[in-house]
Amino acid sequence: MMAAVSANADAPRPAAPPPKLGNAARRSASWTIAHTADDAAERPSGSQSIQRALVLLNLVGVLARDRPDGVSLAELTRVSGRPKASVRRILVALVAEGYVEQDPDTACYRLGLQAGVLGELAGNRADDLGEASTDSLIRIADASTETTFLTVRHGSYAVCTRRQEGPGPIRNYALAVGDRHPLGIGAGSLAILGALSDDDVEDVLASTATTRDHYPGFDDDTLHDLVHRSRHDGYALNDGRVIAGSWALGVAVHDAADRPVAALSVASIAERFDGARRDELAALLHAEARSIHAALTDSQKSRSARGRP
Amino acid sequence: MMAAVSANADAPRPAAPPPKLGNAARRSASWTIAHTADDAAERPSGSQSIQRALVLLNLVGVLARDRPDGVSLAELTRVSGRPKASVRRILVALVAEGYVEQDPDTACYRLGLQAGVLGELAGNRADDLGEASTDSLIRIADASTETTFLTVRHGSYAVCTRRQEGPGPIRNYALAVGDRHPLGIGAGSLAILGALSDDDVEDVLASTATTRDHYPGFDDDTLHDLVHRSRHDGYALNDGRVIAGSWALGVAVHDAADRPVAALSVASIAERFDGARRDELAALLHAEARSIHAALTDSQKSRSARGRP
DNA sequence: CGCAATGGTCCATATTGTGGACTATCGATC
DNA sequence: GATCGATAGTCCACAATATGGACCATTGCG
Incomplete structure (x- = not known):
């Protein structure tokens, strides 16, 4: 199961960003939307912790979609490909702000109150x-x-x-x-x-x-x-x-x-x-x-x- | 206008966190939900950039609620009480991940695609x-x-x-x-x-x-x-x-x-x-x-x- | 009773985010 | 058209911050 869930394993972390690969893109005057996540390699734009947090937030949402009990920390670490300590630290922050909540019994994570609020607010737009x-x-x-x-x-x-x-x-x-x-x-x-x-x-x-x-x-x-x-x-x-x-x-x-x-x-x-x-x-x-x-x-x-x- | 919008000006930034104020709380076995945002002073828990990003995300949502054109960077800096450079850096990250989008003409910010997606996902829960x-x-x-x-x-x-x-x-x-x-x-x-x-x-x-x-x-x-x-x-x-x-x-x-x-x-x-x-x-x-x-x-x-x- | 999972914690390290100062544009107003 | 006061956006030296490997505590299985 868990077919092809948007596999958001970050870019190849260990090695350095090969500065080749013409940074074309954005040439077309299409939109102000940047080119998500995995272009990370070529974007040292000073906010990777936030970037990671947002990706993880999305991950929690997607993985917990059909699982009312939520996702385990272990699974999140596996799928995200980040060290456990980091994942947890981020989750704690997300929980603190209410975007994620943790089931007190199973210790699993799922989207929280603020996620719903954000949706309501986005709906009005x-x-x-x-x-x-x-x-x-x-x-x-x-x-x-x-x-x-x-x-x-x-x-x-x-x-x-x-x-x-x-x-x-x-x-x-x-x-x-x-x-x-x-x-x-x-x-x-x-x-x-x-x-x-x-x-x-x-x-x-x-x-x-x-x-x-x-x-x-x-x-x-x-x-x-x-x-x-x-x-x-x-x-x-x-x-x-x-x-x-x-x-x-x-x-x-x-x-x-x-x-x-x-x-x-x-x-x-x-x-x-x-x-x-x-x-x-x-x-x-x-x-x-x-x-x-x-x-x-x-x-x-x-x-x-x-x-x- | 803009009466008492959840005034989320962060804790008193300049001075240091007065270590008094008994850190009671959480004693009651009520929930795993932490005590949001402004307790920041007594929580050096190593992820303030994420915390700030999430607060700002919420701010964008609330301020842009009835304004289809979005919120200006200036207003966000004013309301959030953070230096402009920081606010912008965070906004760029939020835009990059699609949680916020920026109107190409007015340069104003409003909630983006991912915010809506998150809401959908939260709705299923x-x-x-x-x-x-x-x-x-x-x-x-x-x-x-x-x-x-x-x-x-x-x-x-x-x-x-x-x-x-x-x-x-x-x-x-x-x-x-x-x-x-x-x-x-x-x-x-x-x-x-x-x-x-x-x-x-x-x-x-x-x-x-x-x-x-x-x-x-x-x-x-x-x-x-x-x-x-x-x-x-x-x-x-x-x-x-x-x-x-x-x-x-x-x-x-x-x-x-x-x-x-x-x-x-x-x-x-x-x-x-x-x-x-x-x-x-x-x-x-x-x-x-x-x-x-x-x-x-x-x-x-x-x-x-x-x-x- | 180990063994292999799990969730959770610690802490030295340097990478990362920070924010003051600077620039660039725009639109009033004189 | 020069001046002012807004705005958005950029830069970069500095150190506070996030990082993640190593560690501990529980749990469930064979």
């Missing part, structure tokens, strides 16, 4: 994308009878931010809210990657190179092929490459400025992705992606109108 | 209290026509975790989700304090002494009086002591082990709290508090039953 996509997700799940996902781009990575079960008999647990993978790994993630410019694709691949060591079968060449195929087909297909037998199909969602910021995808078993059905699903997803794009464009307009009265 | 209280909050808001709050105890502090608008014409903005105040300040908060043992009350007061410097009119004597009165009345009344004209009435909610872990409260203007109505509201709140207590007791039972089959 004008989340156009989340807003605009809710209905689409439900419609897709109903129409396709498959589990449906919203995946959002974050730097060189993709985060699953929403998940809608379909009415069908097949449940897919390969992807859950909070999971983060390098762009290109997974259907939605690949759809986003394919929608980027060639330059951006190169930057992303360079950025995620070390992380992708944890994903066998996703070397640069393979990803180039996948991108190529996705562009040709008009949709991204994950044919069981991450988890055997778990297939998925995704298309990118573009924001008001026409940048691919997210993706819609549906997942199921291989048998449910024969040729005809693929086209059907792709059409469905494309329609909803366009609808979301339109909604984002509208809210963008009304926003700037309100901004300068 | 068995939040018995939140679960059990939802209906109660709605019922109270409807019946009383006032704005209704759920306040949760966290160490020596109380955090507002939920808020339900009533159908009435009066809107109360004195308290919002995410606000944190020392126990005893505010109706719900005072209700919790009053439900504690005398020993615990003393510990809490000692713990929050420095924080309460920011809350004029809440010295130890006053709080002792308020606790006394609350116990006598059977409900806690905030008669406009925090914000003039803003009154509220609260009662404590006890968990399965009969510890006061939260409070229900309703807020409005002074005129709507005459003698008769107070009793009415108190009865209403008490009924719902008992109902929540019962629900918590039940889910506790079924949990332990499931635990040992």
Whole structure:
């Protein structure tokens, strides 16, 4: 179990940061979002304890997701790849601030009060994308009878931010809210990657190179092929490459400025992705992606109108 | 504006931590939750950068709550009371991890993608209290026509975790989700304090002494009086002591082990709290508090039953 | 009764975060 | 258009801070 949980083992710690690897990236005026976590090697920007704490916080959330009792310290140390003492020190700090709580009996950790509060506060924020996509997700799940996902781009990575079960008999647990993978790994993630410019694709691949060591079968060449195929087909297909037998199909969602910021995808078993059905699903997803794009464009307009009265 | 936003100015930075102030606290076997933030003085526990980052993260959330454009760096430095360079360094780290995002145009900060994800993940966690209280909050808001709050105890502090608008014409903005105040300040908060043992009350007061410097009119004597009165009345009344004209009435909610872990409260203007109505509201709140207590007791039972089959 | 897990603690070390001082821009106001 | 007072962002010498290996205490298993 515990399939491919966003394997956030920090960059290769022992050795030094090889100063090669052109620090391109950020060239594209895409966003102010930095390129998460594992670029750590090339970022001595003076706050690694915080960085580690935040990664660990996320880890606690993801690992404890389906475990009401929480995660053990041992497991957290194993998965995070940091020395136990460090992990514990950080956990103590997180507990002190209420972002994590520790079960007094089992000594296991899970997300705490403040995590929920933060979510409430984040919910209030004008989340156009989340807003605009809710209905689409439900419609897709109903129409396709498959589990449906919203995946959002974050730097060189993709985060699953929403998940809608379909009415069908097949449940897919390969992807859950909070999971983060390098762009290109997974259907939605690949759809986003394919929608980027060639330059951006190169930057992303360079950025995620070390992380992708944890994903066998996703070397640069393979990803180039996948991108190529996705562009040709008009949709991204994950044919069981991450988890055997778990297939998925995704298309990118573009924001008001026409940048691919997210993706819609549906997942199921291989048998449910024969040729005809693929086209059907792709059409469905494309329609909803366009609808979301339109909604984002509208809210963008009304926003700037309100901004300068 | 920006009335009493949980004034989280860190402990007195310049001078040294006066090693007096008996480090009692934690004696009561209440919870593993530490006594947040401002006890910092007496906790050199080796992770202050993380502590500061988390406090700042919360600050961003609270300050940006009603401001879609976000908070400026200047404001954050002012409110947090830390040097600008530090605040910025932390913000950069938070942005890098996606917990905060920065508007490229205005350079202002607001909660980011990961904050929402964390909320989703926290939502999945068995939040018995939140679960059990939802209906109660709605019922109270409807019946009383006032704005209704759920306040949760966290160490020596109380955090507002939920808020339900009533159908009435009066809107109360004195308290919002995410606000944190020392126990005893505010109706719900005072209700919790009053439900504690005398020993615990003393510990809490000692713990929050420095924080309460920011809350004029809440010295130890006053709080002792308020606790006394609350116990006598059977409900806690905030008669406009925090914000003039803003009154509220609260009662404590006890968990399965009969510890006061939260409070229900309703807020409005002074005129709507005459003698008769107070009793009415108190009865209403008490009924719902008992109902929540019962629900918590039940889910506790079924949990332990499931635990040992 | 070891053995191999677990959670938790200590403390010398130097890496890490710190924050005062500096610069760069922007938009009023004179 | 020069001056002032905001703002965001950058730099870097210094030491306080986080680090993590080694250690101890319990627990559960064979």
